[in-house]
């Protein structure tokens with residue numbers, strides 16, 4: 001299986017990448033880590049006429065801590081963010097979830113923004129973005145707009161990004177001191193996409209819970225003052241409210257059951273480190 | 276910005292196993308095919324061509340990576356290491372390769388070049404890697420013959436030998 005022919009454009013700056021995407025529109029695709037795109041091209045599920053390689057652009061490799069968020073630009077690889085020693089205290093939830101994204105061999109190439117653009121319903125990074133009040137910064141030429149993660153994901157591999165836009169960066173809100181975080185996932189094999197993944201953030205006033213792998217987009221629910229003895233009931237109601245469907249990997253009932261079990265694990269972990 | 280057109284072959288200059296190398300490739304040529312077909316370095320194997328099996332794993336600028344998910348034109352200026360680089364001299368095996376032989380960590384050998392490249396990279400960067408860490412890295416590879424147990428044993432043995440070698444150096 002080999003990809004169809006395409007022109008390859010090597011960009012030295014983000015400006016250049018934006019320019020080519022804005023001019024070429026739906027015939028062009030950004031090439032980031034290639035860990036989803038090249039596989040799809042090899043299977044001829046994607047046949048772009050132009051590939052715009054953003055990875056050689058030094059200004060796309062930035063990670064910036066600003067205004068209580070972590071801003072991650074288009075060419076930041078998953079492994080390099082995971083290696084950042086500051087990540088564990090700044091954003092323990094992201095640090096907890098990144099090792100679940102594929103394998104060391106795919107994280108060494110795959111990017112944060114690429115996973116957001118790809119928008120797989122089971123992917124951990126979009127789930128983290130939704131749970132952490134994330135924003136997606138989109139660029140068309142020199143015009144920028146910022147979209148909340150919960151508005152960005154529209155469906156299975158479907159987002160609010162237009163064909164002539166690119167993701168310049170994404171931002172994750174820092175986890176506040178005293179907020180506990182937890183995560184649990186089940187997949188068939190280590191490194192496979194999740195069948196269900198659950199993330200939790202517990203602060204004195206609020207419990208936030210996020211589920212991936214069940215609905216077509218990451219699902220986020222906030223509870224005020226949920227006490228631990230009510231967790232099971234809340235999770236059961238939430239499991240029924242989701243749009244669980246059966247497929248090759250799992251039945252709808254099994255998915256709901258995973259939400260109850262993994263949800264309890266994630267909440268327990270988050271409560272244990274909340275103050 | 277440089278645009279490489281689909282219909283032409285473009286020169287690619289890089290470092291292969293420590294030596295300068297070059298060749299030409301259409302943009303759509305995968306690094307795995309470039310290494311095997313153009314460079315004649317057939318040690319790298321090709322299985323699934325969608326990133327799942329790990330047979331094609333090489334080192335790109337020091338990091339383990341799938342050569343089937345990278346285009347040859349992307350490696351301009353990069354340092355590529357393949358399984359051919361592991362043996363220190365003809366007819367001599369590296370510590371890791373020798374441990375694979377000792378522990379029967381391969382049968383048909385189809386998956387072996389990729390696994391060796393991942394584990395060699397791991398042991399070079401994390402000399403204290405334990406069984407759990409080794410399994411984590413192995414999760415990116417499929418082996419249909421060994422059941423993985425001997426591979427873990429070989430990697431642990433090699434890690435031990437390498438630590439002793441540095442201690443005694």
Ligand SMILES: Cc1cc2nc3c(=O)[nH]c(=O)nc-3n(C[C@@H](O)[C@H](O)[C@H](O)COP(=O)(O)OP(=O)(O)OC[C@H]3O[C@@H](n4cnc5c(N)ncnc54)[C@H](O)[C@@H]3O)c2cc1C
Pocket residue numbers: 029030031032033034035036037038039074100101102103106107109110111112113114115117118120122123124125165166167168191192193194325326327
């Ligand atoms: C074996 C294997 C296992 C995996 N397991 C998991 C897993 O468990 N969980 C998981 O979440 N992922 C998993 N993945 C996918 C993950 O590795 C990819 O990194 C991710 O989905 C895409 O990121 P990328 O940088 O490789 O993007 P690419 O593959 O380069 O691009 C993906 C798509 O996004 C677009 N794109 C990329 N960057 C931008 C941008 N800045 N602006 C606009 N569009 C852009 C591309 O045009 C393309 O359409 C796995 C992959 C493999 C091969």
Ligand code: FES
Pocket residue numbers: 320321322323324325326327328329330331332341342343344
């Ligand atoms: S051939 Fe590259 S991962 Fe299978």
Ligand code: FES
Pocket residue numbers: 380381382383384385386387417418419420421
């Ligand atoms: S030795 Fe045969 S596939 Fe691993």
